[in-house]
Amino acid sequence: MSRRVRRRLNVRNVSDQHLADVEEKRKRVSLNIDTNMFKIGFLGGGKMAQALAKGFIRAGLSKGEMILASCLPNDVSSIESFKEIGSKTVFSNTDVVDYGDILILSVKPQVVPRILPEIKNSNKLLLSIAMGISISTLEKGLPEGTPVIRVMPNTPALVGCGATVFSRGKHAGDKEAEVAEKLFSSVGICEEVSENMIDPVTALAGSGPAYVYMMIEALADGAVKMGLMRDLAYKLAAQTVLGAGTMVRQTNIHPGQLKDDVASPAGSTITAIHHLEKHGLRSAVIGAVEAATLRCKEFSSPSETKQ
Numbered sequence: 001m002s003r004r005v006r007r008r009l010n011v012r013n014v015s016d017q018h019l020a021d022v023e024e025k026r027k028r029v030s031l032n033i034d035t036n037m038f039k040i041g042f043l044g045g046g047k048m049a050q051a052l053a054k055g056f057i058r059a060g061l062s063k064g065e066m067i068l069a070s071c072l073p074n075d076v077s078s079i080e081s082f083k084e085i086g087s088k089t090v091f092s093n094t095d096v097v098d099y100g101d102i103l104i105l106s107v108k109p110q111v112v113p114r115i116l117p118e119i120k121n122s123n124k125l126l127l128s129i130a131m132g133i134s135i136s137t138l139e140k141g142l143p144e145g146t147p148v149i150r151v152m153p154n155t156p157a158l159v160g161c162g163a164t165v166f167s168r169g170k171h172a173g174d175k176e177a178e179v180a181e182k183l184f185s186s187v188g189i190c191e192e193v194s195e196n197m198i199d200p201v202t203a204l205a206g207s208g209p210a211y212v213y214m215m216i217e218a219l220a221d222g223a224v225k226m227g228l229m230r231d232l233a234y235k236l237a238a239q240t241v242l243g244a245g246t247m248v249r250q251t252n253i254h255p256g257q258l259k260d261d262v263a264s265p266a267g268s269t270i271t272a273i274h275h276l277e278k279h280g281l282r283s284a285v286i287g288a289v290e291a292a293t294l295r296c297k298e299f300s301s302p303s304e305t306k307q
């Protein structure tokens, strides 16, 4: 126990020390997790697991040597990627279950039914990022009482700009929710939502980066068509998207108002806006989020997860 904690708890003798130890333990989450430095096991070491592992390490919430990931033997690039951050990989999911204080289920959704039997003896906190796999499906495959949290992150977590939501299962309390929030806030923003909001969030924030990359590409193509160098066009397009997003987040001004502020009477911006409206930009984007949500719901149906 640190001197600071001793002082705070006014430790004077052995029995005081014992009480202080109990108090210190109580402050940890119910599963006895060190909430300052997490020992994490990734079940599936693909793109998202790598992005999160790097983000958690960068945020100082874990260390390379405190992360273990399971990979398939032929997945050389994932194995190499974990090696680069100082983490070990194994070919066995049960080894990961034995190792981690927190388990992150990060295989493709269709692989989850195969993985669940391999982790069925764990009662450790399970954070699942598998798209479309419901909390109840996970809870049914795990011992009664296992705390489960369903998380939906997105890939910008890799650069500390993730947009994550989570929903807790029936055995996940405030402490477990705090763990999820702490981890995922370290790689961007993180909000708790009810589970029925996870599909629309997946369609917005999970898939959203793809829509925005298309927008960046199209903006740059437009500028290249009008004579700009391609490198500069991508740089300016990406910075414009970053700047507009930052304006919305930091000023809290409605995006419609910010748009109006840029569109001067008879100017070039309002002319461009008219062009976008004629070609249904808003309707296309609304429809994309709707279509992606419906596709997520198809994934969530039991027949899909049995594949």
Ligand SMILES: NC(=O)c1ccc[n+]([C@@H]2O[C@H](COP(=O)([O-])OP(=O)(O)OC[C@H]3O[C@@H](n4cnc5c(N)ncnc54)[C@H](OP(=O)(O)O)[C@@H]3O)[C@@H](O)[C@H]2O)c1
Pocket: 043, 044, 045, 046, 047, 048, 049, 070, 071, 072, 074, 075, 078, 093, 106, 107, 108, 109, 111, 114, 115, 129, 130, 131, 132, 152, 153, 154, 155, 206
């Ligand atoms: N990418 C995103 O933007 C995003 C966003 C939110 C949530 N998610 C969710 O995150 C999860 C992972 O997505 P991802 O994009 O990271 O996919 P991914 O790159 O394909 O990662 C999945 C990893 O699991 C490995 N794997 C397959 N079977 C396994 C097994 N039996 N045991 C251990 N590992 C196994 C795969 O190996 P092989 O490649 O060799 O098969 C792959 O490395 C998915 O459930 C997805 O829905 C993804």
